[in-house]
Amino acid sequence: MTTTTAAQPGSETAVEQAEQEATEAEQLLTALEERVREGDDEITPDQLSNARELGRFAKLRADAARRKAERTTAKAAEQERAAHLDQATALAAPGGPLDADALAITYATARAAVRAFITASETYNTTTGQGARLLAAAGVPDSTFGPTPEPGTAxxxxxxxxxxxxxxxxxxxxxxxxxxxxxxDLNTEFHDIPTGAFHPPFVRTPISDQATRGRDGHPQLHVLAAEQAGGAK
Structure with a gap:
């Protein structure tokens, strides 16, 4: 990938000015030579020599301005490259967005929260059966196939x-x-959670298939989380 760095402010102006001076010096020499060809006796060899030297000097100055602009641009490009490298390094610093250990901690926290939710949900489901059995013990009939119970009654x-x-x-x-x-709900909130390039959206792919790919992905959060927990799954 090629990165183009713009010339520094003022460098283009200096080059343009030097090139303009070189052009004007060349035009002056051309005009003097033409006057000699036309028989103008007032033009002296020294004038032609001075104009020729002036033109040569102006070209040298234009070359110098271009080289200086190129060096300035190259230096700016190197500084920009170094800044990008520093920024990339900072992203991977501890506590940064690419800190795999920090991400593994949130993975472990999410896993514990989901585990707690599953336990609470299963407890809720089991307890409904206990409630129904208590009502049965209290003599409340099974209305699955019978008449609809009156409102306000168990x-x-x-x-x-x-x-x-x-x-x-x-x-x-x-x-x-x-x-x-x-x-x-989370998928909707985050506008379709991606499963990876060229793979179907999260909600359209079996969880088991995604888990297989995820366990081989990087970073392996389930492994890092287990290591942080001392090997606990």
Whole structure:
């Protein structure tokens, strides 16, 4: 990849001025020579010599201005390159956005939070069954195939769904479905979480397929997180 660095302010102006002076000196010499050809006796050899030397000197100055501009541009390009290298290095510094260990910490935190959510969700689902069994023990009939219970009364449907007299209804929903809602919400919030170049969007690719690719990716957060936790999975 080629990077073009603009000339420093003033360098182009200096070159243009020097080139203009060289052009004017050449034009002056040409005009004097033409006057001699036309028979102008007032033009002396010294005038031609001076004009010729002036033109040569002006060309040298133009060359010097160009070289100086090139050196200035090259120096600026080198400074810009060094600055980019420093910026890239800073990105990978500890605590920066490319700190894999810091990212692994957030991975471990997210994993613990999802684990806690799964546990709470499964507890919720299991407890609905306990509630339904308690209502059954209290003599509340199973209304799965019977008449619709009257509002304001406790009711149950089978062994895992029930309603209390205050209208509160409880029934289990698959924890995987709840996770799907969570991930879909995040996917919407982040405008389609990418799975990688040339791969289908996150929500259209099986989790198992993505996990296989992710475990071979870099950095391997699951490995770093386990190492930070002393080998705990």
């Amino acid at each position: 009711a149950r449907w089978g062994t895992d769904r029930f309603r209390l007299a205050d209208g509160s209804t409880y029934y289990p929903t698959g924890t995987g479905l709840r996770l799907a809602v969570l991930l879909d």
